[in-house]
Amino acid sequence: xxxxxxxxxxxxxxxxxxxxxxxxxxxxxxxxxxxxxxxxxxxxxxxxxxxxxxxxxxxxxxxxxxxxxxxxxxxxxxxxxxxxxxxxxxxxxxxxxxxxxxxxxxxxxxxxxxxxxxxxxxxxxxxxxxxxxxxxxxxxxxxxxxxxxxxxxxxxxxxxxxxxxxxxxxxxxxxxxxxxxxxxxxxxxxxxxxxxxxxxxxxxxxxxxxxxxxxxxxxxxxxxxxxxxxxxxxxxxxxxxxxxxxxxxxxxxxxxxxxxxxxxxxxxxxxxxxxxxxxxxxxxxxxxxxxxxxxxxxxxxxxxxxxxxxxxxxxxxxxxxx
Numbered sequence: 001x002x003x004x005x006x007x008x009x010x011x012x013x014x015x016x017x018x019x020x021x022x023x024x025x026x027x028x029x030x031x032x033x034x035x036x037x038x039x040x041x042x043x044x045x046x047x048x049x050x051x052x053x054x055x056x057x058x059x060x061x062x063x064x065x066x067x068x069x070x071x072x073x074x075x076x077x078x079x080x081x082x083x084x085x086x087x088x089x090x091x092x093x094x095x096x097x098x099x100x101x102x103x104x105x106x107x108x109x110x111x112x113x114x115x116x117x118x119x120x121x122x123x124x125x126x127x128x129x130x131x132x133x134x135x136x137x138x139x140x141x142x143x144x145x146x147x148x149x150x151x152x153x154x155x156x157x158x159x160x161x162x163x164x165x166x167x168x169x170x171x172x173x174x175x176x177x178x179x180x181x182x183x184x185x186x187x188x189x190x191x192x193x194x195x196x197x198x199x200x201x202x203x204x205x206x207x208x209x210x211x212x213x214x215x216x217x218x219x220x221x222x223x224x225x226x227x228x229x230x231x232x233x234x235x236x237x238x239x240x241x242x243x244x245x246x247x248x249x250x251x252x253x254x255x256x257x258x259x260x261x262x263x264x265x266x267x268x269x270x271x272x273x274x275x276x277x278x279x280x281x282x283x284x285x286x287x288x289x290x291x292x293x294x295x296x297x298x299x300x301x302x303x304x305x306x307x308x309x310x311x312x313x314x315x316x317x318x319x320x321x322x
Contacts, residue, residue, distance in 0.1 A: 001025060001032070001086070007103035008303050010072045013051025016304040026107045031087035031096065033113065038102045039079035039126030040298070040318040042155070043212055043235065046310050048076045052237035060262070064099040064112060077101035079126045081116060082322075091115060097128050097282060102303060104322050114278050119286040123294050123319050127156070130293075130317065132261055132281035133233070134160035139265035140257060141206050141231040146170040150204045151191075152220045153211030154182035156317050157233065159189065159293050161208055164284070166190035174202060176219060177211075188289050204228055212236060218244050224254045233259045297321055 005023045010016050026032045044061075047053060051071035053061050058070045068074035078099040084091040088110055096113040100106055116125045134157055143149060143165055151162040154177030166173040166189055175186035176199050186193035194202075196219045205228055209220035212234035220230050221244060243256075259265075264272045295316020298306040303320055306313065 002105050005103050005105045006300075007075050007101060008077070008300075008307070009068065009075050010049050010307075012072045014049065014308065015072075016049060016307045018301070018304060023105065024107050026086050029110050031091055031108050031110050031113045032085045033080070033082040033096060033098060033100075033106050033108055034085050035080055035082040035102075035104050035106070035300075035322040036095070036122050037081050037126055037322065038077060038100075038320045039129070040077075040102075040306070040310070040320065041079065041129070042310050042318070043157075045077060045307070047235070047237040048074065049307050049310075052239070054238045063101070065101060065106075065108065067101075075101045075103075079129045079317075080106070081122050081125045082106075084113065087113070095122060095125070097125055097278070099129060099278075102300070102320055104300065111275070114275065114282060117283055117286060120282060121291075124285050124290055125282065126319055127160070127285055127290065127293060127317055128278065128282050129261075130156045131160050131284055132278055133157050134164055135277065135281055135284070136261050136265050137161050137208055137210075137231055137233045137259045138164055139268050140259040141208060141229055142267075143168065143171075143206055147205040148172045148202060148225070149206045149208070150174045150176055150199070150202050150220070150223045152176045152196075152207065152209045152216050152223070153213075153234070154179065154185060155210060156293050158208075158210035159185055160290075161210065161233075162186060162191045163189040163287075163290065165208075174199065176223070185292055188292055199223060206231070208233060210234055214241050217241065221245075221249060221254065221256075222247075224252060227253045228255070230254060230256045231259050232256055235260075293317055294319060 053070040080100040095116040162175045173191040183193035203225040
């Protein structure tokens with residue numbers, strides 16, 4: 001049994017390092033997980049790394065196995081895939097996913113480890129937390145078959161949301177992004193594509209905003225049809241945002257709602273636990289087309305440099321290899 005682990009810590013805003021720490025001995029009810037890969041959330045982890053979590057949200061923004069506190073030193077992350085070397089018979093030797101920070105070996109309570117389906121490759125499994133977010137967004141928005149749906153923002157969460165929405169019978173889904181290159185992604189996922197400039201007449205039943213930009217939010221409001229719902233799924237951290245509530249907002253009787261993955265959508269909460277939702281998200285990653293969202297590979301030893309230059313990494317969820 002190892003007695004030390006190496007983990008990525010944000011020491012202070014804009015400064016990260018790999019740090020060694022003691023590893024507790026696994027007890028009954030624990031799983032010893034040796035990491036294979038982990039995913040970097042460009043949005044949330046980027047905000048944490050630059051110290052952008054507002055002080056009043058420090059308690060709410062804690063991830064399940066976080067150590068330390070914002071702005072740092074803090075160990076943060078939630079997309080770890082590894083092999084269960086020690087644990088109950090139903091998990092031992094299997095790949096598991098955990099909402100755990102970047103770390104080469106970890107002792108995790110068994111309830112914090114979800115088995116990765118055999119049909120889901122390790123690198124694609126790091127998208128589980130993002131897929132869970134996309135699923136919750138559609139639940140929050142009341143997405144239904146036959147609707148005209150726009151997803152503004154073609155990043156990882158936006159792409160997964162469009163992918164899921166396009167699989168509802170009769171749904172007419174359009175992915176909106178300022179980068180015309182995202183058209184190939186949209187079409188592969190079964191959705192149409194438009195840039196904000198040529199998406200004026202969609203008259204949507206449901207608009208989902210994931211771009212984390214003020215201009216994207218304005219586009220989302222513009223695309224909403226009469227009495228439509230706009231789901232604001234972006235998180236802006238400490239950045240102020242102006243919401244354009246003039247124009248047709250009131251005349252159109254638009255409704256803006258928030259979506260956040262920390263809790264199951266209210267209409268599903270009586271029946272769905274967080275574990276059930278995460279298991280469903282993992283099963284939804286079986287489609288090979290989702291490899292289009294798997295981004296550049298980052299060696300664990302280079303993680304501090306990669307976190308400092310997230311904007312310089314190519315499209316897709318960066319995958320840390322151990």
